[in-house]
Amino acid sequence: MSRFRTRAKAAAAIALAAALAVGCSSGGTSSAPAAATGNQDSVDAALKAGGEITYWSWTPSAKDQVAAFQKEYPNVKVNYVNAGTNKEEYTKLQNAIKAGSGAPDVAQIEYYALPQFALTDSLADLNQFGFGSFEKDYSASTWAQVKNGNGIYGLPQDSGPMALFYNKEVFDKNGIAVPKTWDEYIAAAKKLHAADPTKYITSDTGDPGFVLSMIWQAGGHPFTVDGRNVKVNLADAGTKKWTAMWDQLIQGKQLAPVKEWSDDWFRALGDGTISSLVTGAWMPGNFISSVTGGSGKWAVAPMPTYDGKPVTAENGGSAQSVVKQSKNPALAAAFVRWLNHAGGVQPFIKSGGFPSTTADLTSPAFVDQAVPYFGGQKINQVLTQASKDVAKGWTYLPYQTYANSIFSDTAGKAYLNATPLDAGLAAWQQAIVDYGNQQGFTVSAG
Amino acid sequence: MATFSITKPRKSRVLTGFMALYLVYTLVPLAWLVINASKTQPALFSTSGLSFGGTFALFDNIGQTFTYNDGIFFRWLGNTLLYVVVGAGGATILATAAGYGMAKYRFPGRRGVFAVVLGAVAVPPTALAVPTFLMFSKLGLTNTPWAVLIPSLISPFGLYLIWVYAADAIPDELLEAARIDGAGEIRIFLTVTLRLLVPGIITVSLFTMVQTWNNYFLPLIMLSEPKWYPLTVGLNQWSAQANGAGAQPIFNLVLTGSLLTIIPLVVAFLLMQRFWQSGLSAGSVKQ
Amino acid sequence: MTSTAAPPAPVPARRAPAARRPRRKWRGWLFVAPFMLVFALTFIAPVVYAFVLSLFRDQAFFGGTVFVGADNYTQVFADPKFWESFRRVLVFLAVQVPIMLVLALIAALAIDSARLHAAGFFRVVIFLPYAVPAVVAALMWGFIYGDHFGLAADLNHLLGTEVKPLSPSWLLTSIGNIVTWEFVGYNMLIFYSALKVIPKELFEAAAIDGAGTFRTILSVKLPAIRGAIVVATIFSIIGSFQLFNEPNIMRNLVPNTIGTFYTPNMYAYNLSFNGQQYNYSATVAIVMGVITAVIAYVVQLRGSRKEM
Secondary structure, three states, X not given: OHHHHXXXXXXXXXXXXXXXXXXXXXXXXXXXXXXXXXXXXXHHHHHHHOEEEEEEOOOOOHHHHHHHHHHHOOOEEEEEEXXXXXXXXXXXXXXXXXXXXXXXXXXXXXXXXXXXXXXXXOEOOHHHHOHHHHHHHEOHXXXXXXXXXXXXXXXXXXXXXXXXXXXXXXXXXXXXXXXXXXXXXXXXXXXXXXXXXXXXXXXXXXXHHHHHHHHHHOOOOOEEEEOOEEEEOOOOHHHHHHHHHHHHXXXXXXXXXXXXXXXXXXXXXXXOOEOEEEEEOOHHHHHHHHOXXXXXXXXXXXXXXXXXXXXXXXXXXXXXXXXXOOOOHHHHHHHHHHHHHOOOHHHHHHOOOOEOEHHHHHOHHHHOOOEHHHOOEOHHHHXXXXXXXXXXXXXXXXXXXXXXXXXXOOOHHHHHHOXXXXXXXXXXXXXXXXXXHHOOOEEEEO | OOOOOOOOOOXXXXXXXXXXXXXXXXXXXXXXXXXXXXOOHHHHHHOOOOOOOOOOOHHHHHHHHHHHHHHHHHHHHHHHHHHHHHHHHXXXXXXXXXXXXXXXXXXXXXXXXXXHHHHHHHOOHHHHHHHHHHHHHHOOXXXXXXHHHHHHOXXXXXXXXXXXXXXXXXXHHHHHHHHHOOOOHHHHHHHHHHHHHHXXXXXXXXXXXXXXXXXXXXXXXXXXXXXXXXXXXXXHHHHHXXXXXXXXXXXXXXXXXXXXXXXXXXXXXXXXXXXXXXXXXXXXXXX | OOOOOOOOOOOOOOOOOOOOOOOOOOOOHHHHHHHHHHHHHHHHHXXXXXXXXXXXXXXXXXXXXXXXXXXXXXXXXXOHHHHHHHHHHHHHHHHHHHHHHXXXXXXXXXXXXXXXXOHHHHHHHHHHHHHXXXXXXXXXHHHXXXXXXXXXXXXXXXXOOOOOOOOHXXXXXXXXXXXXXXXXXXXXXXXXXXXXXXXHHHHHHHHHOOOOHHHHHHHHXXXXXXXXXXXXXXXXXXXXXXXOHHHHHHOOOOOXXXXXXXXXXXXXXXXXXXXXXXXXXXXXXXXXXXXXXXXXXXXXXXXXHOOO
C-alpha cells in the first residue's frame, strides 16, 4: 500500500504549499522571495560530477540539443526519449508519477499543463537551485507561466505570442486587405467565401487551447485560483466578447470543416483552402517543414483586435521541468539551465522555434532575419512585438489537461452543430466544476 | 438459379461475379495503402487517392521508414518479433500443456479450473487493463517488455481448443501403453502426445501470433518509452506527431510503415495456409 | 475491434470425454499448474484488484482514499454517460454483427459450394484483412474517409453523392464498416472449416430426397454448423462491447463526434488516464465485464438449445 502512503505525504506537502501560497495569485509575476531559495552551487557541482539523466521531449530540436549538451559535458549522459506528443506525454508522465517510478528526470511540459503537475507535487521547485534570479532573462508572459504560487516549476523554452498568418496570394487575388480588427476579419471571411466557395478564412473545429487564448486576448479571466479554491467563469465579459465574434464564423459556416493537424489540414494550408491562421509564434517552423506547398505565399501580421489597439495572448509554448522522482535533481536542473538559459537556445531557434529569452527576442540577428518562406518578410519583427503585447494576468486551471480532454464532449458540440458557443462553454464549465469538486478542490462557478 | 446435383457441381459465373464484388471491397483499401505508400508527402497532399502521383517513391519511403529517427522502426519490428515469439510461443506452450492436462487427467480442482477458465473467456481483456496496469506498476513491471509479455502468455481459447482436440486425438490406450513401458508423465507428453497434437498446436500458435502481432491496447498503457514499443503503438505515435506546436507530420511514413507491418503476417498466412487450414478442419472434425 | 482473443474452432457439441482415472491423482497439475500460475497473475489478480478498487474513492489532488462501499456502483447505474455509451455499442452490435456474420456465412457457403471459380484465391483474399492490425486498419480507413481529400471525396465526386463518412450521422456506420472489413474473413474461416467437415452422407441423403441447393443449405448445412455460428456470435458480441481501437484512433479526426465516452471501454480508459478516476474506472470496467459475460452466456444457452 505504498501508494497510499505516498499520497498522504503528497497531500501534506500540497497542504503546506497551499498554506504558503494563500493570497498569491498563481499567475502573478513577482512577489516575495520563496521559502526555499538556494543558489546554483549544487547545480554546478552536479554538472562537474557528471551522471546520467533521462529527458522526455517532442520538440524537433531535442535530439540536436542533447547531442550539443553531451559534447559540452561528456561526463553527463542524457537519455533522450520521445514519449509522445503533448497530451500523450502527459498521460505517460501521469502514469509514471502514479506508479511511483519510471518518470524522467527532465520533461517538456506545456504551460497549460504545468499547474497540474506542480500542484500534485510532481515537479521540483527550481528556487532551491537559485533559478529565481533568471526572471529578468525571460519575457514576462512566459515567466508568469512557469510560476505557481512562489514556486518556479520549469524554465520557459518556447513561447507562442499570437499573430495572424495569412495567405497573401489568396488575399490579394480576392481583393482582401489584411484585417486589423475582428470586425474586418469577419467581413473578410464572408467576402472570401462568397468570392470563392472553396476558400475559407480559417479553420477551427474546437481546440480548447485556441479557445482559451482567444478568451485571453479578449480580456477574459475565466479561471481564478487561490490554493485549492478555484473559481470558474466562462461567461465573463471577455469570454462573451470573443464568443459573440466567433459565433459569427461558426454559425455563418465560414470555417473550413477541416480538423487541425490532420493530413487534410496540412493539405488545405498548402493549397489555399485555409487562407489564414490565428496562432502562436511557433507556427513558422511548422509551415517551413510541413506546408511546403505554401512557400512564398504566406505572410505574418499582428493579431486582429477588438478596438484596433494591439493586444495579443499566448498560445501553446512549453517549459522544461525537473521531475520530483529524479534521483539527481541538481544534475537535471543543470540540464534544464543549459537547455533554456545557455547553449540550448540557439539550436532551438535554428530548428524554427520561437524563444522566450529576452536577449534573443531583442537581438537584431533574430528580429531582423528575412525568412524566404514568407517571401523574405522579417516576420520576427511582428512576432517579437506580439510577445510584448500579451495581455497580463492570465491563469490556467490547476487541472487544465483534464478540462481540455473533455472539451470535445461539451463545448465541442457547439462546433459540431453550429450552436451558440456560450451554451457549449456553460456545459464545459459545469463539467470542470463537478470534476474539481470531486477531486478535492473547492470549485465555484461565477 | 438452377439446381445441380451435389456430386457434380458446375462453376457458376453469377456466383463468381457476386463474390468478385466482395473481393473488390476487401482489396480496395489495401490497394489504396499500396498506392499511397508509394507517394512522397507532398504528392500525398496533392494527388487523388487511387492514382499513382508524382514520382514512384515506395522504395524511398521504405528506406526512410527504416532510417527515420535512427531506425526506430527496426527496433519496433524487433520488439514485435520478440513479443510474438516469446508471447505467442509461450502462450501456445502453456495452453498445450494445460489443455492436454485437462483432457487426459482427473485431478482435484479440475472442476474449479474449468469454471474459472470458462469464466475468464467471457471477461473482456480490456476490462482488466487498468487494474493490470496499476498492479504491474506496483511490481515495477511497467515500461518493461515483461508488462507486454506476461499477459500475452495466457490464451484461454488456446487451452480450450487443445483440450477439445486432445480429448479425441490422443487415445487413452496409447498413454496407458507408454506408462506400462515405464515412461514418466512428462516423457509421455514430450514423446507421444506432442506429435499427435501438431495440427492443433499450429492452429493455436497462428492465432496467438496474430493476437500478439496486433496487440495495441495493453502496450499502449504499459509502455512509456518508444524503445519497447511494438509496431502498432509506434505507428500510432508517428501518426500523432503531426499534432501541435513542433509538429512533424510524416504521413507518408505512417502509410509505408503500415504496409510493412501487414506484410509479414500476410506472408506467414500465405505460406502456412495449408497447415493451419488442415489444423482448423481437424479441430472441427472433433466436435 | 479490440485485441480480443479469438478461438479458431467451433464449440464442441459435447463436453470433453471423461479422462481415465489416474493412480496418482495430483499429476494432472503438472501440466495445468504453469498455465494457472500465469493465469492467476494476469486474470484473477486484476479482477480481484479491480473489485477492491471499485469499493474505494481516491481524490486526484487533495484528500485521501475513502471506503465508499457500493457507491461507485450506484453511480455507474445512474450515470447517463455510461448508458449513452452502452446504448451505442448495443446499436452497433444489433446492426453490425448480423451483417458481418451473414456476409461471412454467404462467403463460406459460396467457397464451400464448389461452384466458385478460383475458390482458393477467394478464401485467402477474403481472409487477408484479418492480418491487418486494428490500429493500421483504423489509420488507413481514417485517411480513406477524409471527406475533403480522401478516397471518399473521390467517390462522392464520381457518383455525385454527398456521403460524409466522418459526419456524426455516418460515423457509427463507418466504424461498423471497418470492423466488418476486418472480421468477415475471420468468421468466414470459422464457418468454412465447420462446413468442410460435414459428413458426406448427409448430402447424399439430401440429394436422394431431391433437395435443391437452397434446401440443402437450410436443412443440412446450417444445422450442421450451428455450433460454429454460436461461437462466432459470442465472440462478435464480446468484441462489440469492447469496441475501443477503431473509435479511439478515429477520435483524432473527429473529437467532437467521438467524445471521451463514445464506447464503455473508451469511457473507462479516459476516466483512468485523463481524469485519474481509477476507482470509478474500475467500476465501469467491472459492470461492463459482468454485462458482457451474462449476455454471452445467455446466447450460448439459447444457441445450444434452439433448433435453427
